[in-house]
Amino acid sequence: MKATNNSRIPEPQVKVPTLAILQLTRFGDLIQTTQAIEDLKKSHPDYRVILIARSQFAKPLEFLLKRFFTKIYYLDTKKIFENSEVQGLKASHDSLNVFLGDLSQESIDVLINLSFSKSSAYLASLIQSEHKIGTFFDYSNKMQINDKWSQVVFSTVMRGALNPYSIVDLFKNIIGIRSTEAKSAPAVTARTNTIIVHPFASQERKAWRAEKWVEVIYRVLKENDSCTIQIVGAKNEVLKSQLITENPLLKTFGHRIQNMTGKTSLAELSMELKKAKLFVGHDSMVGHLAAVNNTPTLTVSLGSVRPYETTPYHSNAYNLAPRTKCFPCFPSDACSYNQCHHDIPYQIVSASIKQLLEQKEISSDWIKANVSSFHMSSVNFYKAKIVKGSLHLDSLIDNHQDSTDIFRSLYRVAWSFVVNDTEENLPFPKLNNNSHRDLLAALTGLQHLFELSEFGKKYSRFILEEISSQTPSINRIKEYSKKIDEIDQLQALVQKTSPQLAPVIDYLAVRKANLYGDSVVKLTESSYYAFEECGNLCSILFELIENTIAEHKLTAGKLGPQNKQV
Amino acid sequence: MDMLKEDLNREINRIKEKLEKSTAMNEEDLKMVLLSMLLEEDLHEGN
Secondary structure, three states, X not given: OOOOOOOOOOOOOOOOOEEEEEEOOOHHHHHHHHHHHHHHHHHOOOOEEEEEEEHHHHHXXXXXXXXXXXXXXXXXXXXXXXXXXXXXXXXXXXXXXXXXXHHHOOOOOEEEEOOOOHHHHHHHHHOOOOEEEOEEEOOXXXXXXXXXXXXXXXXXXXXXXXXXXXXXHXXXXXXXXXXXXXXXOOOXXXXXXXXXXXXXXXXXXXXXXXXXXHHHHHHHHHHOOOOEEEEOOOHHHHHHHHHHHOOHXXXXXXXXXXXXXXXXXXXXXXXXXXXXXXXXXXXXXXXXXXXXXXXXXXXXXXXXOOHHHHOOOOOOEEEEEEOOOOOOOOOOOOOOOOHHHHHOOHHHHHHHHHHHHOOOOOOHHHHHHHOOHHHHOOEEEEEEEEEOOEEEEEEOOOOOOOHHHHHHHHHHHHHHHHHHOOOOOOOOOOOOHHHHHHHHHHHHHHHHHHHHXXXXXXXXXXXXXXXXXXXXXXXXXHHHHHHHHHHHHHHHHHHHHOHHHHHHHHHHHHHHHOOOOOOHHHHHHHHHHHHHHHHHHHHHHHHHHHHHHHHHHHHOXXXXXXXXXX | OHHHHHXXXXXXXXHHHHHHOOOOOOHHHXXXXXXXXXXXXXXXXXX
């Protein structure tokens, strides 16, 4: 007798995880988000990755976004508010409900808010998801940030120039992408001898005046016989573009300048960038679009632009930044003279364009040989490289690293170690008298911070011990909590004497504001770990600074008789 | 737009009062705050 089972046992269905990326900010951020998602798709091609973005920014980029996202949900505010004049709030409310209703059809495993705006945090709180990463509001109107990388972003990017990471790498860290593979070199494509120039930016302080661009374009066209220039920009930049193209100096070169400002869609611009030999401009979405198309980029960073964050994400990127004391500023800082605009001479830009047009690299040696040291005295020149899946900026000028540059490198090592549990190997920074002095001062601040963290751990432990005792005293618990409040205040004071330690202090403040747990015990444990992490950060930074100073002394011949001989 | 602004301001004031009394917000309140933020951002972008 034989029993045969002809019906097949159905294979268990593996649920495809759905990740929702919330990105409500502008074109540049959306392009950089796709660059992060590109790496995610390489490691997890099976994931459903959906995007929630604002129509006005995402629709023009649909040609690019569709390559990386399974589905795009457009938040169309124009539509949401279109009938409000007649119907008031009800129409907008209904329209928002339709949008949220569509989204609720998705079974989202993880919602990742990459925007860091208040509106995105409120939207994140209204989207159903198994897990949430990034900012969102709770029902008591308190902003929650539960993941460490978003906490790092909140405590460094939002508050100063000490963030060592590119925005794309921060996005990758928040999402949890750890690509260590080197980015494959782009295939060599035939390109026309065209330079695409975007001489505008979202704010005046971030862009040179037209006259300076006229000088650059005049020189480039005069010194490079066969090249042509395409000026690109948005519709609202047409008048500004005419100030350049109609300048009498460029009259003889009119046939080699094409003014495309306001005439191309982003898809068309992307195609033009793909064919062009070089992109030159200020920090804007055009540079990021050039990076997506592997077109070499030369960025002139001015005003509040932070080259470490915003350099186009590819290894063919160069960035010129001024050494002006107040650079980079905050958008809210008052500035009437724009000193940083004068600190980058146009001659460096035109000489660099010539070198790049000939498809040669720009190196420290080339700069020394071809650019006057007088012109270079007020400039930083960076070249990007991608190492182990993350962007680094190499300075092409040997002798200039100020304290902020040095602290940025130290933070890169410290954050990677504490938050990602990975090691970054960076060369020892070269110190000068000022940076040496600043590092020594930071050692004292770090010592104070470390001691305060130890006190924080101690009083957190006392609270836990008191709670677990047979007769817990509320008064004693209150007393210890008060001590912890005092410690928080004292740590904030350290920032005044050691401003370079602001990221550590701010990070602890963000961590403390987002303690997890639904009981005093859990919250106190969480507080203990926050202090412990702060202590670890201080120890690592302290050791790095000590080693940097030791290396500096060694190379300066101040240690050991054999070095003195050298 | 003025009508919408007026409606939203009224809602935001109501939510503020609620929070001052330590009463938790609900989903509808969050929607009102979101609409108010989006409107503000849209007006800012328009300028």
